[in-house]
Amino acid sequence: MTHIGVIGGGGWLAGALLRPVLADRIVKPADLVLSSRSGNISGFEAWPGVHMTTDNSILVDASDVIVFSVRPSDLDEIDLDLRGRFVISVMASVSVDEITDRFGARRIVRAMPNACAEQRQSFTPWFATDDVRKSEAEFAQSFFSASGRAHFITNEHELDYFTALTGSGAAFPALVADAMIRHAIEAGIDPETADLAVRQLFLGAATQMASISDTPADIVELFMEYRGTTAAGLSAMIDADLAHAVFMGLTAARRRAMQGAD
Numbered sequence: 001m002t003h004i005g006v007i008g009g010g011g012w013l014a015g016a017l018l019r020p021v022l023a024d025r026i027v028k029p030a031d032l033v034l035s036s037r038s039g040n041i042s043g044f045e046a047w048p049g050v051h052m053t054t055d056n057s058i059l060v061d062a063s064d065v066i067v068f069s070v071r072p073s074d075l076d077e078i079d080l081d082l083r084g085r086f087v088i089s090v091m092a093s094v095s096v097d098e099i100t101d102r103f104g105a106r107r108i109v110r111a112m113p114n115a116c117a118e119q120r121q122s123f124t125p126w127f128a129t130d131d132v133r134k135s136e137a138e139f140a141q142s143f144f145s146a147s148g149r150a151h152f153i154t155n156e157h158e159l160d161y162f163t164a165l166t167g168s169g170a171a172f173p174a175l176v177a178d179a180m181i182r183h184a185i186e187a188g189i190d191p192e193t194a195d196l197a198v199r200q201l202f203l204g205a206a207t208q209m210a211s212i213s214d215t216p217a218d219i220v221e222l223f224m225e226y227r228g229t230t231a232a233g234l235s236a237m238i239d240a241d242l243a244h245a246v247f248m249g250l251t252a253a254r255r256r257a258m259q260g261a262d
């Protein structure tokens with residue numbers, strides 16, 4: 001697993017995944033090839049040895065592992081024969097069967113990281129076809145572990161669910177954070193302080209939830225039992241059916257993932 005080629009390597013997710021991989025020397029800069037359509041790839045200035053191309057066939061010839069990180073709607077313009085090759089895909093909504101039908105590859109790892117990879121905090125479930133070799137599965141686990149928590153799953157269909165749940169990265173928490181910041185500003189807190197306060201709150205909450213055995217439901221219960229100001233706030237949010245809004249959002253995102261997002 002030495003030479004890696006990333007089709008769509010100039011994109012948002014590829015950069016977020018690859019910078020930790022390069023920083024950890026899981027892949028050497030000289031062994032990495034990135035492709036894009038435009039030839040414009042930035043974010044790799046710290047690793048001048050990384051190769052860049054607009055020709056995917058050059059990338060394939062130079063690589064043992066071919067990573068697909070283009071938008072699903074851009075797949076039609078890619079015509080490659082990848083029979084006998086090992087492929088990793090991070091594309092939403094593109095099944096391993098579709099990858100086999102389009103490109104001939106049978107040894108496929110399909111993963112769903114998120115953009116928190118840049119901070120090494122992605123949750124990345126990944127699935128492997130039966131043909132994937134042990135060394136290739138080990139490479140996939142170490143590749144995705146550089147940018148967060150990599151988690152092997154045995155049911156490919158779950159990836160469409162995770163596309164909605166965790167592929168969305170900071171987006172859904174950011175929606176809640178933004179509402180809190182706007183409320184604070186309306187209450188007279190200056191915007192800079194409101195922003196600082198809510199960012200720190202989310203960092204504290206995430207760190208706490210990641211490090212204690214209490215579940216999120218236990219934490220809610222703890223504050224409800226305390227019967228203080230937080231319980232008053234929680235009761236109003238529960239009455240307003242915050243959970244319903246979250247369920248509706250996740251259902252819509254999952255439906256889109258199953259239909260084919262771009």
Ligand SMILES: NC(=O)C1=CN([C@@H]2O[C@H](COP(=O)(O)OP(=O)(O)OC[C@H]3O[C@@H](n4cnc5c(N)ncnc54)[C@H](OP(=O)(O)O)[C@@H]3O)[C@@H](O)[C@H]2O)C=CC1
Pocket residue numbers: 007008009010011012013014035036037038039040056069070071072074077078090091092093112113114115167168169
């Ligand atoms: N962004 C995210 O948070 C997440 C994304 N994903 C998945 O990752 C994949 C990539 O997404 P993202 O990084 O956001 O997308 P971007 O639009 O940021 O990047 C896509 C990249 O693909 C390149 N590209 C398009 N067509 C070709 C081609 N024919 N040959 C070579 N390169 C090509 C683009 O080049 P150019 O710019 O020059 O056109 C660009 O560098 C998607 O399938 C998405 O579903 C999964 C989880 C999270």
Ligand SMILES: O=C(O)[C@@H]1CCC=N1
Pocket residue numbers: 092163167168261262
């Ligand atoms: O919003 C999107 O479509 C991308 C793909 C999966 C998560 N984010």
